[in-house]
Amino acid sequence: xxxxxxxxxxxxxxxLDALAASGTPPFAYRFDCSxxxxxxxxxxxxxxxxxxxxxxxxxxxxxxxxxxxTAFAHLTDSSGRIQLYFRRxxxxxxxxxxxxxxxxxxxxxxxxxxxxxxxxEVTVRVTRVEMLAKSLRPLPFGKEEVVDGKLIRHSDLVDxxxxxxxxxxxxxxxxxxxxxFRSRSRMITAIRAYLDGLEYxxxxxxxxxxxxxxAYARPFxxxxxxxxxxxxxxxxxxxxxxxxxxxxxxxxYEIGHDFRNEGIDRTHNPEFTMxxxxxAYADYFVMMERVEQLIVRAASAVRESLGGxxxxxxxxxxxxxxxxxxxxxxxxxxxxxxxxxxxxxxAARRAGVAQVExxxxxxxxxxxxxxxxxxRIEEPTFVVxxxxxxxxxxxxxRGDARLTERFELFASGRELANAFSExxxxxxxxxxxxxxxxxxxxxxxxxxEVDEDYLRALEYGLPPTGGVGIGIDRLxxxxxxxxxxxxxxxxxTLRPE
Numbered sequence: 469x470x471x472x473x474x475x476x477x478x479x480x481x482x483x484l485d486a487l488a489a490s491g492t493p494p495f496a497y498r499f500d501c502s503x504x505x506x507x508x509x510x511x512x513x514x515x516x517x518x519x520x521x522x523x524x525x526x527x528x529x530x531x532x533x534x535x536x537x538t539a540f541a542h543l544t545d546s547s548g549r550i551q552l553y554f555r556r557x558x559x560x561x562x563x564x565x566x567x568x569x570x571x572x573x574x575x576x577x578x579x580x581x582x583x584x585x586x587x588x589e590v591t592v593r594v595t596r597v598e599m600l601a602k603s604l605r606p607l608p609f610g611k612e613e614v615v616d617g618k619l620i621r622h623s624d625l626v627d628x629x630x631x632x633x634x635x636x637x638x639x640x641x642x643x644x645x646x647x648x649f650r651s652r653s654r655m656i657t658a659i660r661a662y663l664d665g666l667e668y669x670x671x672x673x674x675x676x677x678x679x680x681x682x683a684y685a686r687p688f689x690x691x692x693x694x695x696x697x698x699x700x701x702x703x704x705x706x707x708x709x710x711x712x713x714x715x716x717x718x719x720x721y722e723i724g725h726d727f728r729n730e731g732i733d734r735t736h737n738p739e740f741t742m743x744x745x746x747x748a749y750a751d752y753f754v755m756m757e758r759v760e761q762l763i764v765r766a767a768s769a770v771r772e773s774l775g776g777x778x779x780x781x782x783x784x785x786x787x788x789x790x791x792x793x794x795x796x797x798x799x800x801x802x803x804x805x806x807x808x809x810x811x812x813x814x815a816a817r818r819a820g821v822a823q824v825e826x827x828x829x830x831x832x833x834x835x836x837x838x839x840x841x842x843x844r845i846e847e848p849t850f851v852v853x854x855x856x857x858x859x860x861x862x863x864x865x866r867g868d869a870r871l872t873e874r875f876e877l878f879a880s881g882r883e884l885a886n887a888f889s890e891x892x893x894x895x896x897x898x899x900x901x902x903x904x905x906x907x908x909x910x911x912x913x914x915x916x917e918v919d920e921d922y923l924r925a926l927e928y929g930l931p932p933t934g935g936v937g938i939g940i941d942r943l944x945x946x947x948x949x950x951x952x953x954x955x956x957x958x959x960x961t962l963r964p965e
Contacts, residue, residue: 480604483569487599492566494602499526499577506547509590512582520582523592525550526600528640529574530609539567540591543578546646551591552578558595566599573603573640607641632954633962649958651773652944656723658769659743662762668719668745673708675701675725681922682706682861683937684914685728688738701727705744706861706935710890711925713748713933721745723940734952735882738961741940750934751863751889752873756850759877759885759936760785763848763943770947780947781879787848792837793871795851799840804833805855805870812836828912830857845878860900860916862888884943887936894926 473481487494502524503511512520527545539554556564570576579596608624623641625631631638631645639646660670678697680687682704692699705722712720726742747754764783771780796804800815807815812832816824819839827835833855842851853865854874862872873889891897901918908915944956954960 476606477604480571480602480606483571484602484604487566487569487602490562490566492569492599494599496577496598496600499598499600500524501526501577504547505543505545505550508582508592509548509550512584512590516584518583519593522579522581522595524577524579525592526577527575528603529570529572529576532570532572534568537564541570543576544643548643551585551589552594553583553585553591554594554597558593559597563597567597570599571603571606572609573605573607574599575601575603607637609641628952628954629962632960633965635958647774648948648950648956651770651948652940652956654769654773655766655944655947656940658765659762660723662765663719663721663745666719666758668721668747669717671709671712671717671720671722672724673702673705673712673722675727677702677708679917679919679921680704681916681919683728684916686730686913688727688729703728704937705742706937707919707922709744709746710930710933710935711922713746714925714928714930718748718931719746732961735942735945737941737953737957740953740957743938743940744936746890746933746935748931748933751932752852752875752887752934755887755934755936756787756875757785758934759887759938760787762938763877763884766943767947770944774948779949781848783848787850787877789850789852790841790845792851792854795841796833796837800836804836828907828910830855831912834858842878842883843881846880848877848879848884850875850877856900857903859888860904861891861897863891863893864896879946882942882946883939884946885936885938887934890930890933890935892926892930892933894923897926898923 484494505525505527508523508525511523525543525545527543529541530544530549531542533540537556541552541554542549543552554564554567577598577600578592578594580592580594583591583593585591610623625637625641664670676690676699678699680700680703683706685703687703688701690699690701691697703726705724705726709720709722721744723741723743725739727739729738730736732738745758747758764785767780767783771778774780793804800807804812809829809832812829813824816827816832816836819836821835821839824832852875853871854862856864856870856872859872859874862874865871865873875887876883877885891900898918901916901923904915905918908917941953941956945951945953948956950956
């Protein structure tokens with residue numbers, strides 16, 4: 469194995485051996501910290517000249533400057549960085565000699581009092597140091613500079629695929645990436661707080677399902693050996709959450725992973741995070757208000773987390789509303805429901821829709837809407853009242869049975885949310901699922917199957933219910949102006965190296 473190592477890796481292993489030979493364990497079990505780096509810096513007051521509070525810190529070495537009997541270094545942890553000052557006469561000959569085996573990227577623990585250097589930088593005068601984890605591979609630290617009081621690092625890790633594939637390296641050398649994912653977590657916390665405040669109950673439903681449903685998508689299929697039965701990774705949480713409404717939980721939500729066996733592009737990953745929430749005795753008008761308030765709070769959390777320089781959209785309800793059919797008719801220059809199939813196919817070809825000949829009429833309409841209307845929506849907009857054929861789980865629109873009480877929220881050409889006045893008539897639901905099953909039998913792999921257990925649940929009585937699904941990844945992309953979904957998922961799906 470060592471024959472495959474490059475010069476730098478071999479040198480680091482030699483230092484590892486030297487540490488072990490000197491009696492210094494290169495991989496520790498524990499280190500008790502008293503502060504984070506940023507907190508320690510804040511402890512030392514401006515203008516103070518004598519030694520300050522003694523602190524114990526742990527983190528990664530990101531710089532090292534040796535000058536014979538002394539050395540300066542920087543240590544970084546999850547909060548930030550702080551300067552360290554090592555002196556041979558303070559540490560002792562043996563301990564100071566150990567530091568010559570340190571490399572950038574090593575994880576160390578230190579103890580000592582705070583002071584301020586002549587240049588004004590808060591620093592730890594190190595009196596004790598421990599090796600906590602020897603780094604055997606060099607991290608691609610690059611040039612650092614301070615711009616407007618902020619540290620900017622130009623690392624050597626610039627390949628976007630490598631950054632996604634080796635996210636641990638990306639995070640280690642790019643503090644701004646760590647901050648991005650912290651803000652994602654805080655956005656989810658804000659979403660939970662909003663729903664909890666409305667007395668929604670957070671629940672968990674099966675990821676492995678005997679029958680998938682709740683969306684148009686191709687599933688991942690697996691097999692359970694003991695039960696000798698096929699199982700699917702869920703494509704949506706919807707049908708199980710509505711079973712809970714039947715059971716008496718009036719407001720429920722789930723934040724979890726869904727899986728769709730489909731293509732990968734800038735806005736699609738096979739594994740993604742979805743929020744779904746359902747409210748008994750509500751319709752899609754109520755859910756529009758819920759979505760507006762939820763997204764405003766999510767944006768506020770991201771803005772606060774990333775600071776004033778972040779270009780998080782300023783969102784003010786009510787959001788714009790647009791009807792599905794009139795907007796498509798305007799784009800086509802005719803009535804989409806009345807146009808002949810071939811006219812729709814010609815329009816789809818002009819719009820750049822792929823594989824036009826293989827698409828059913830309903831899929832043609834869907835693709836045309838995406839190409840001509842959806843992709844051009846910039847400001848947050850609710851598109852309302854979709855055709856029945858595209859919405860098998862939504863109630864018919866009051867006054868027009870061709871349409872359903874469904875909305876999707878779009879912004880910057882991306883879908884952020886999908887919601888219904890949920891269909892609670894089990895007879896109508898069976899008709900629609902059977903129609904979907906016929907589409908599936910004719911070759912539509914995204915059409916859903918008849919779920920007999922779900923229909924049985926509806927027959928016990930589903931109250932009037934409003935339901936919403938929000939893609940967490942896409943929402944965060946929109947709020948942070950990130951163009952590729954890989955950049956907001958810690959470990960996106962990639963081809964093998």
